[in-house]
Amino acid sequence: MNASVGLLPLPRPLMAAEVLDAGFRLFRSGILHCLPYSGLAVLVIELPTLYATFLAPRVGVNLLSGNLKLVSYLLVFLLAVPLLGLITLRLNALAEGSRPRFRPEVAAALSRWPMGIFATAFAFGYPLALWILYPVLVTSMPGTALVFAAIPVFWPVAMFLVTLPAFWCDRLTPIAALVTSLRVSIRRTWRMFGVALATLCMVMVFFVLSTVIVWMMSPLFGRADLFLIATVESMLYLVVGAFGVPFVLAVLIVAYRDLQLRELDRRGAGT
Numbered sequence: 001m002n003a004s005v006g007l008l009p010l011p012r013p014l015m016a017a018e019v020l021d022a023g024f025r026l027f028r029s030g031i032l033h034c035l036p037y038s039g040l041a042v043l044v045i046e047l048p049t050l051y052a053t054f055l056a057p058r059v060g061v062n063l064l065s066g067n068l069k070l071v072s073y074l075l076v077f078l079l080a081v082p083l084l085g086l087i088t089l090r091l092n093a094l095a096e097g098s099r100p101r102f103r104p105e106v107a108a109a110l111s112r113w114p115m116g117i118f119a120t121a122f123a124f125g126y127p128l129a130l131w132i133l134y135p136v137l138v139t140s141m142p143g144t145a146l147v148f149a150a151i152p153v154f155w156p157v158a159m160f161l162v163t164l165p166a167f168w169c170d171r172l173t174p175i176a177a178l179v180t181s182l183r184v185s186i187r188r189t190w191r192m193f194g195v196a197l198a199t200l201c202m203v204m205v206f207f208v209l210s211t212v213i214v215w216m217m218s219p220l221f222g223r224a225d226l227f228l229i230a231t232v233e234s235m236l237y238l239v240v241g242a243f244g245v246p247f248v249l250a251v252l253i254v255a256y257r258d259l260q261l262r263e264l265d266r267r268g269a270g271t
Contacts, residue, residue: 006095006096006097007022007025007026007095007254008092008095008096008097008257009257009261010022010254010257010258010261012261013258013261013262013265014254014258016191016194016195016198019191019195019251019254019255019258020195020198020199020251022254023199023247023250023251023252023253023254023255024247024250024251026091026094026095026250026253026254027091027246027247027250027251029094030090030091030094030246030250031243031246033090033094033100034087034090034091034246035242035243035246037083037086037087037090038083038087038241038242038243038245038246039238039242040083041080041083041084041087041242041245042237042238042241042242042245043238044076044079044080044083045076045080045241046237046238046241047072047076048069048072048073048076077117077120078117080120081113081116081117081120082109082110082113082116083109084116084120084164084245084249085108085109085112085113085116085168086105086106086109087245087246087249088164088165088168088169088249088253089105089108089109089168089169090105091246091249091250091253092165092168092169092253093105095253095254095257108168112167112168112171115167115173115174116167116168116174118174119163119164119167119168119174119177119178120164122160122163122174122177122178122181123160123161123162123163123164123167123181124160124164125160126156126157126160127154127157127160130153130154130157154193155189155193156189157193157196158185158189158190158191158192158193158196159181159182159185159186159189159192160178160181160182160185161181161185161192161196161252161255162180162181162184162185162192162252162255162256162259163177163178163180163181164177164249164252165249165252165253165256166180166181166256169253169256181256183263184256184259184260184262184263185259187266188259188262191259192255192259195251195255199247199248199251202247203244203247203248206240206243206244207237207240207244213236
């Protein structure tokens, strides 16, 4: 399929709402091209949950316990890195108006796989650390204090998010991609924080809808048929995730190019 979008280069700096709109247009035009990659990526990410839900009760061995749990999630992370790279490369090619090429994309993703591990860790390491520490923060801080601390705690996330498109789209090293992300985002953290928050809310809406659908269908299945309920819930999460991952990456690509354009304009105005 040849679905050239041609969103890049951007004609001018975009407002936050325009970044979301352009990201959605890129997602809408590239979802069919990215769906095999994103479906496989979400399946890989959900493997520990699927194993604990369906296979562990049957075989009687829970591999997701103790140190093996950490190893399993580390393996999932390693397998997800090239798949995220493939989705990013394909969306970027569509945004530039180029026809996606399977073999060059796979070759680029595999050749940059080791460095992509560090770039992905730089991009999502801080949000992941906050997600891991969330139960500790909830138990150690009052609810009111946690609400007031949420914004300053999550604010630095805005400076790291575009590390991934900088690494894959511009073929930078992980350190150079991190430095570039900090350089273009440091003066515009409020924009990236707003875009990230809006994107997260849009994705969470689909997960909430999936939960509501499962809750509404559970009386039809009966309380005793927990296996069928878990199956339907897992399938819904896989479908929502397969669409949510390309959407998030599409928004990050557009936001990264917008930040680059704003940085060029700032330097031009400074000279």
